Amino acid sequence: MPEANTDIIRLNGAEKHFGAVRALNGVDFHVVSGECVGLVGHNGAGKSTLMHMVAGTLRPDGGEIAVRGNAEIDYSVARALKLGIRCVFQELSLCPNLSIAENTRISHPALTGLGWRRKAANLIAAKLDEIFPDHGISADDIAGDLSIGRRQMVEVARAFTVTGDPLDLVILDEPTSSLDAHTAGQLLAFVRRFVAGGGSCILISHVLGEVLQNADRIVVMRDGKVVATDAAKAFDRDRLVATMGGAEAREKIAAEIAAARPAAGPLRVRARPERQQDGKELVAHAGEIIGLAGLAGHGQTDLLLAIFKAAQRARTGIEVTAPVALVAGDRQSDGIFPQWSIAENIGIRSLARLRKGLLISPRREAELAEFWKQKIGIRTPDMTNNIFSLSGGNQQKALFARALGSDAEIVLMDDPMRGVDIGTKLEVYDLVREEAAKGRTFLWYTTETEELDNCDHIHVFKNGRIVANLTRDELTEEKIIQSSFGDAA
Numbered sequence: 001m002p003e004a005n006t007d008i009i010r011l012n013g014a015e016k017h018f019g020a021v022r023a024l025n026g027v028d029f030h031v032v033s034g035e036c037v038g039l040v041g042h043n044g045a046g047k048s049t050l051m052h053m054v055a056g057t058l059r060p061d062g063g064e065i066a067v068r069g070n071a072e073i074d075y076s077v078a079r080a081l082k083l084g085i086r087c088v089f090q091e092l093s094l095c096p097n098l099s100i101a102e103n104t105r106i107s108h109p110a111l112t113g114l115g116w117r118r119k120a121a122n123l124i125a126a127k128l129d130e131i132f133p134d135h136g137i138s139a140d141d142i143a144g145d146l147s148i149g150r151r152q153m154v155e156v157a158r159a160f161t162v163t164g165d166p167l168d169l170v171i172l173d174e175p176t177s178s179l180d181a182h183t184a185g186q187l188l189a190f191v192r193r194f195v196a197g198g199g200s201c202i203l204i205s206h207v208l209g210e211v212l213q214n215a216d217r218i219v220v221m222r223d224g225k226v227v228a229t230d231a232a233k234a235f236d237r238d239r240l241v242a243t244m245g246g247a248e249a250r251e252k253i254a255a256e257i258a259a260a261r262p263a264a265g266p267l268r269v270r271a272r273p274e275r276q277q278d279g280k281e282l283v284a285h286a287g288e289i290i291g292l293a294g295l296a297g298h299g300q301t302d303l304l305l306a307i308f309k310a311a312q313r314a315r316t317g318i319e320v321t322a323p324v325a326l327v328a329g330d331r332q333s334d335g336i337f338p339q340w341s342i343a344e345n346i347g348i349r350s351l352a353r354l355r356k357g358l359l360i361s362p363r364r365e366a367e368l369a370e371f372w373k374q375k376i377g378i379r380t381p382d383m384t385n386n387i388f389s390l391s392g393g394n395q396q397k398a399l400f401a402r403a404l405g406s407d408a409e410i411v412l413m414d415d416p417m418r419g420v421d422i423g424t425k426l427e428v429y430d431l432v433r434e435e436a437a438k439g440r441t442f443l444w445y446t447t448e449t450e451e452l453d454n455c456d457h458i459h460v461f462k463n464g465r466i467v468a469n470l471t472r473d474e475l476t477e478e479k480i481i482q483s484s485f486g487d488a489a
């Protein structure tokens with residue numbers, strides 16, 4: 001590892017345009033050895049684009065890059081890897097049809113010859129054990145069979161494995177977005193150990209507490225520019241939010257939420273997890289927001305998907321009395337139609353309303369898209385652009401718009417705030433409560449405990465079963481963790 005306090009990387013005046021969008025507008029940025037730099041900013045501020053420059057996956061249109069003081073002319077991913085710079089991007093990159101060991105080999109060409117499979121398996125297993133001691137992942141597992149949370153764990157662990165190339169700087173773009181609080185804590189503790197040992201990290205997160213507690217220095221971006229950089233201890237949450245230029249920091253007042261809520265209406269969903277034997281079930285009425293909690297991968301997504309399917313075809317143990325929409329957490333595999341525009345991606349759940357005769361009316365589709373663009377601030381110059389021209393958080397907003405813009409009375413949300421910035425989150429919470437007050441039902445799985453404050457009831461899952469049913473008043477992080485780890489199952 002390099003000497004302490006030397007620059008690992010420095011960008012001066014970095015510029016990047018995508019058509020009419022100026023994603024980076026003269027950005028200066030650097031990381032020294034032995035520091036964790038927190039990078040924050042609203043959806044579309046330019047964080048991922050800047051990280052693509054650091055990782056060598058995109059070339060800047062203007063500006064300079066120097067690594068350890070040496071100017072880089074032909075900077076690329078291969079060059080970055082040789083120089084010890086790696087990135088875990090927001091959109092996960094494991095090949096779904098390969099095993100975890102095989103995916104590890106892809107990053108390590110040095111693993112050759114007889115027995116490479118065993119070497120790759122040992123390498124990744126050891127790193128998973130080090131970062132996430134109770135991970136429950138086997139190197140033989142096929143990546144596509146793992147939950148999004150577990151895939152994220154593998155991606156992170158893989159980025160920290162070493163064979164041929166050095167390892168000095170790891171960029172973590174929203175590394176905890178699919179991890180529950182317990183697993184996210186393990187990762188952040190590991191990051192601190194890595195940095196204490198002289199390594200460097202860039203940590204991008206919309207969970208501001210995570211950045212405040214784990215970064216040494218924080219860089220704030222806004223509209224393609226760096227607008228502040230300071231020691232983490234010089235920031236608090238309010239100063240960060242204000243610098244990002246977002247919504248005022250607002251505290252949710254449970255009593256206020258409760259007072260505004262009407263009494264629950266008729267039954268919308270009654271569902272028993274397949275493995276449940278003790279009679280516990282999830283019951284949701286019109287106008288209710290029901291939270292699904294517990295450690296990630298313990299049956300919450302499975303139950304939501306079973307309810308989604310039951311709306312189309314009867315299933316034992318599940319009763320659904322109204323149309324259903326799903327906001328997928330894994331937008332890459334379950335949510336987005338990659339060939340389509342943003343407007344088409346939003347309109348797909350509302351085709352009946354958008355139809356004029358036999359055809360879809362482009363005007364109606366554009367109006368629906370424009371309404372949601374304004375309502376939740378989807379950041380793009382043109383809603384007919386391809387969905388992948390949006391930043392990650394803005395893609396997630398489009399999926400929200402699809403579900404909320406549809407006529408579905410029941411909205412299933414599978415950890416849907418992945419990558420959504422704090423300002424938008426607060427707006428979406430208000431929107432969900434508003435829609436619930438009008439009679440919509442929400443079933444909301446979240447890995448962020450704070451979000452459960454919006455729910456009327458919370459079901460905690462463990463090993464595919466509901467182990468606790470808490471009201472909002474009973475809700476504490478300790479209670480959830482206790483139920484998640486207890487022997488109640």
Ligand SMILES: Nc1ncnc2c1ncn2[C@@H]1O[C@H](COP(=O)(O)OP(=O)(O)OP(=O)(O)O)[C@@H](O)[C@H]1O
Pocket residue numbers: 018019021022023041042043044045046047048049050090379380388389390391392393394419421
């Ligand atoms: N491939 C692309 N084509 C067109 N526009 C793009 C492309 N990639 C990024 N942009 C635009 O560049 C701007 C910055 O996007 P970027 O992904 O860097 O934001 P971000 O800060 O990482 O946001 P998020 O928090 O949502 O991930 C956005 O307006 C985005 O729409």
